[in-house]
Amino acid sequence: MTIEVDYRFPPGVDAEKQAKVIAVGQTAGTWDARFSHREEVLKSHLAEVVSGITQPDGSSLVTIRFPEANVENDIPSLLTMIFGKYSMAGAAKVMAVRLPEHYGRRPKVGITGIRERLGVRDRPLIMAIFKPALGLSADDHGAILQEVAGAGLDIIKDDEILGDLEVAPTLKRLEACRQVLDQVKQQTGRTVLYAVNVTGAADKLIEKARLLVREGANALLLNVLTYGYSVLDSLAADPEINVPIFAHPALAGALCASPDYGMAYSVVLGTLMAYCGADAVLYPAHYGSLPFDAQEERRIRDSLRSRHVFPVPSAGIHPGIVPKALADYGQDVILNAGTGIMDHPDGPAMGVKAFFEALERVKSGEPFNLEAVPEGALRQALKKWM
Amino acid sequence: MTIEVDYRFPPGVDAEKQAKVIAVGQTAGTWDARFSHREEVLKSHLAEVVSGITQPDGSSLVTIRFPEANVENDIPSLLTMIFGKYSMAGAAKVMAVRLPEHYGRRPKVGITGIRERLGVRDRPLIMAIFKPALGLSADDHGAILQEVAGAGLDIIKDDEILGDLEVAPTLKRLEACRQVLDQVKQQTGRTVLYAVNVTGAADKLIEKARLLVREGANALLLNVLTYGYSVLDSLAADPEINVPIFAHPALAGALCASPDYGMAYSVVLGTLMAYCGADAVLYPAHYGSLPFDAQEERRIRDSLRSRHVFPVPSAGIHPGIVPKALADYGQDVILNAGTGIMDHPDGPAMGVKAFFEALERVKSGEPFNLEAVPEGALRQALKKWM
Numbered sequence: 001m002t003i004e005v006d007y008r009f010p011p012g013v014d015a016e017k018q019a020k021v022i023a024v025g026q027t028a029g030t031w032d033a034r035f036s037h038r039e040e041v042l043k044s045h046l047a048e049v050v051s052g053i054t055q056p057d058g059s060s061l062v063t064i065r066f067p068e069a070n071v072e073n074d075i076p077s078l079l080t081m082i083f084g085k086y087s088m089a090g091a092a093k094v095m096a097v098r099l100p101e102h103y104g105r106r107p108k109v110g111i112t113g114i115r116e117r118l119g120v121r122d123r124p125l126i127m128a129i130f131k132p133a134l135g136l137s138a139d140d141h142g143a144i145l146q147e148v149a150g151a152g153l154d155i156i157k158d159d160e161i162l163g164d165l166e167v168a169p170t171l172k173r174l175e176a177c178r179q180v181l182d183q184v185k186q187q188t189g190r191t192v193l194y195a196v197n198v199t200g201a202a203d204k205l206i207e208k209a210r211l212l213v214r215e216g217a218n219a220l221l222l223n224v225l226t227y228g229y230s231v232l233d234s235l236a237a238d239p240e241i242n243v244p245i246f247a248h249p250a251l252a253g254a255l256c257a258s259p260d261y262g263m264a265y266s267v268v269l270g271t272l273m274a275y276c277g278a279d280a281v282l283y284p285a286h287y288g289s290l291p292f293d294a295q296e297e298r299r300i301r302d303s304l305r306s307r308h309v310f311p312v313p314s315a316g317i318h319p320g321i322v323p324k325a326l327a328d329y330g331q332d333v334i335l336n337a338g339t340g341i342m343d344h345p346d347g348p349a350m351g352v353k354a355f356f357e358a359l360e361r362v363k364s365g366e367p368f369n370l371e372a373v374p375e376g377a378l379r380q381a382l383k384k385w386m
Numbered sequence: 387m388t389i390e391v392d393y394r395f396p397p398g399v400d401a402e403k404q405a406k407v408i409a410v411g412q413t414a415g416t417w418d419a420r421f422s423h424r425e426e427v428l429k430s431h432l433a434e435v436v437s438g439i440t441q442p443d444g445s446s447l448v449t450i451r452f453p454e455a456n457v458e459n460d461i462p463s464l465l466t467m468i469f470g471k472y473s474m475a476g477a478a479k480v481m482a483v484r485l486p487e488h489y490g491r492r493p494k495v496g497i498t499g500i501r502e503r504l505g506v507r508d509r510p511l512i513m514a515i516f517k518p519a520l521g522l523s524a525d526d527h528g529a530i531l532q533e534v535a536g537a538g539l540d541i542i543k544d545d546e547i548l549g550d551l552e553v554a555p556t557l558k559r560l561e562a563c564r565q566v567l568d569q570v571k572q573q574t575g576r577t578v579l580y581a582v583n584v585t586g587a588a589d590k591l592i593e594k595a596r597l598l599v600r601e602g603a604n605a606l607l608l609n610v611l612t613y614g615y616s617v618l619d620s621l622a623a624d625p626e627i628n629v630p631i632f633a634h635p636a637l638a639g640a641l642c643a644s645p646d647y648g649m650a651y652s653v654v655l656g657t658l659m660a661y662c663g664a665d666a667v668l669y670p671a672h673y674g675s676l677p678f679d680a681q682e683e684r685r686i687r688d689s690l691r692s693r694h695v696f697p698v699p700s701a702g703i704h705p706g707i708v709p710k711a712l713a714d715y716g717q718d719v720i721l722n723a724g725t726g727i728m729d730h731p732d733g734p735a736m737g738v739k740a741f742f743e744a745l746e747r748v749k750s751g752e753p754f755n756l757e758a759v760p761e762g763a764l765r766q767a768l769k770k771w772m
Contacts, residue, residue: 026547029519032729035526041553042521069551070520076612077549077585080636084546084612085701087639088676094640133415134456135428140421160470161412163463165455167427199463201619202588226462226470228614233587250466253473254480258644290474315471343418 001100003066004050005082008093010260011058016049019062022086023047027070045070061095073103075229075276083263094263097271104275105236109244110308111332114279117218117244118154118191123331123363125154126355127312128348129338133159138168142176144348148341149184149192151352155334157195157221160248164199170208171215178216195219195246202231210240219244225251225268229276236277244279246312252283265296270303280310280334287324289316298328305332312336318385319351319378322358323368345380354381387486389452390436391468394479396646397444402435405448408472409433413456431456447481459489461615461662469649480649483657490661491622495630496694497718500665503604503630504540504577509717509749511540512741513698514734515724519545524554528562530734534727535570535578537738541720543581543607546634550585556594557601564602581605581632588617596626605630611637611654615662622663630665632698638669651682656689666696666720673710675702684714691718698722705737705767708744709754731766740767 009015028045052062071077128148164170177194196217198209224232224247235241249269256265269283283300284292301311318340344351357378373379395401414431436449457463514534550556563580582603584595610618610633621627635655642651655669670676672683687697704726730737743764759765
């Protein structure tokens with residue numbers, strides 16, 4: 001089996017030459033007569049330039065095929081091979097990575113498992129983020145959760161910048177929130193997931209994740225790119241971590257936002273996350289508050305779903321985008337709103353209700369323009385955000 | 387204590403507005419009257435825009451000061467805060483990060499420790515890389531090491547793309563090479579360091595590193611950016627890993643090469659490595675085979691040295707660059723050559739000897755032009771590479 005990578009070179013670059021530099025320089029390299037006894041094996045590790053086309057804008061798209069025997073069936077060794085040293089060689093961007101079906105890791109929980117845990121099979125899931133992002137106490141978190149969980153929320157997560165800080169230590173947040181989750185379960189039978197942000201040096205982070213799960217955490221949040229794909233890999237492989245892992249895209253722009261350098265968002269947040277064991281992946285939605293390309297968003301969605309990973313379009317999500325989101329995603333999507341729930345004019349509970357009103361309205365085919373929407377949570381949201 | 391970050395915005399960006407977006411959006415965020423009871427604490431977590439200047443090219447350089455209480459005294463949480471979500475917001479590049487002296491981690495071994503282990507106090511160290519990069523057997527590695535160690539080499543490392551592969555499993559490479567290292571020690575009293583590439587999912591990687599050290603590894607190589615700064619942090623903190631950690635820059639270009647996005651090389655390979663426990667850091671030299679800015683190289687050198695981390699200019703290093711390297715670096719530098727040693731016309735041992743001849747020649751003030759250099763290893767190298 002082989003690994004195929006598409007590289008884009010901007011106009012003016014000798015793509016044919018660069019493709020050969022990659023195929024040789026990122027694999028066995030060159031050798032002379034002293035290594036003739038290893039000739040066969042050395043050759044078997046070389047990559048191969050499969051195709052190259054010049055695109056209408058003058059840029060080149062080159063496909064290179066790498067032997068799977070060069071890597072360790074994981075994302076870090078893959079990255080080192082396909083773009084390690086070469087990333088420093090000049091303008092080039094990794095546009096797509098195609099991996100063998102069996103490569104890497106699959107989610108332990110994934111779309112089906114998250115739906116089963118929540119007992120929600122037939123609609124998009126609604127997810128909120130604790131806001132303000134940091135500065136609240138653990139008890140504040142509990143109080144906020146009480147409001148939104150009571151209103152029917154499916155999932156809540158820490159803000160990605162809230163680590164294990166003195167102001168609200170991770171275990172204390174979990175403790176405060178778990179009481180609320182237990183209460184909701186007892187009173188309504190509903191499960192609400194709380195994705196706790198897990199942080200720390202790699203070995204400590206993994207220990208902390210196990211501890212959190214033992215203490216009742218039913219989901220985890222990981223900033224995969226600032227901690228490392230190898231950390232996601234470890235968490236996903238760990239039998240004690242039997243809860244869904246939500247992958248956050250923090251830092252992705254540093255790798256992906258440049259047109260001529262780095263890697264495409266659909267590679268970093270789509271393919272690589274999907275082959276590294278994430279259960280759900282957050283990324284910017286093109287109708288959100290961050291500039292994002294609709295086509296890249298579709299590619300991410302499709303990469304994730306092809307491995308049964310939940311797509312979580314995020315950033316600037318509010319009830320007003322529900323019709324668009326349903327048109328783009330159908331049912332298998334988690335709509336993740338921060339201020340779009342927490343800053344609802346009538347409070348976070350109404351923020352949650354506005355999302356469910358929006359889902360119902362689209363489902364029953366009712367018009368979505370402000371004039372047609374009756375007084376209530378959704379109307380208030382549309383007035384604020386549309 | 388505070389953390390200061392310089393962001394560069396290209397011409398045309400409203401830098402004042404973006405600076406405020408960062409200062410608020412990457413910290414506490416906004417809040418309303420419901421959180422008036424937490425007003426004081428929330429405010430204490432906000433960042434502050436310290437200064438902003440427009441540069442001659444129309445770009446803006448803005449300095450933002452973040453509270454240290456927002457992060458966990460490590461690099462991953464720092465990255466999430468300073469550039470996590472914002473990296474996806476538009477064109478902006480992190481140009482410098484200034485951390486409190488006590489922040490993060492210091493090297494366990496560092497410049498002094500590496501010199502002590504080698505017993506070499508007064509000259510640059512010479513380092514080689516096993517080539518071809520992958521496809522050799524463990525025994526081939528041993529045979530190559532025999533040649534170069536016998537010629538006086540100080541340090542050798544695996545190529546960064548050589549992981550724990552069937553063709554030459556990591557432990558087998560170590561076993562083959564350790565026999566040579568032991569022999570050299572017995573026969574000459576000299577220590578030669580072999581930086582073994584340590585790979586795998588985070589928890590397995592750390593276990594493997596401990597195993598390698600128990601089995602006699604006297605140095606480790608880590609692809610910090612493909613595995614994660616959190617993995618370096620763990621290795622550096624681990625009392626069992628009492629050997630120097632060489633940090634490889636693989637993938638740095640994906641983060642750093644774009645002029646308008648990502649982070650400066652001097653941040654990623656300088657500051658962040660130096661505060662994360664690396665003992666020596668590899669990066670491209672401006673007179674090497676990769677395009678690299680001399681000023682960025684100086685910044686990396688100075689960041690590393692300020693924390694007693696060994697700078698290791700790399701990529702396209704050969705004996706001909708020794709005069710330049712000595713002028714730029716003086717004695718506290720590791721000159722790291724791959725093909726510049728392994729592909730010497732008269733073999734790798736002569737490649738090593740050529741470096742020592744070059745060091746001697748510069749030391750004694752003898753001219754370095756080809757006409758002046760007598761027959762021998764150095765002359766052959768200059769003929770090939772200059």
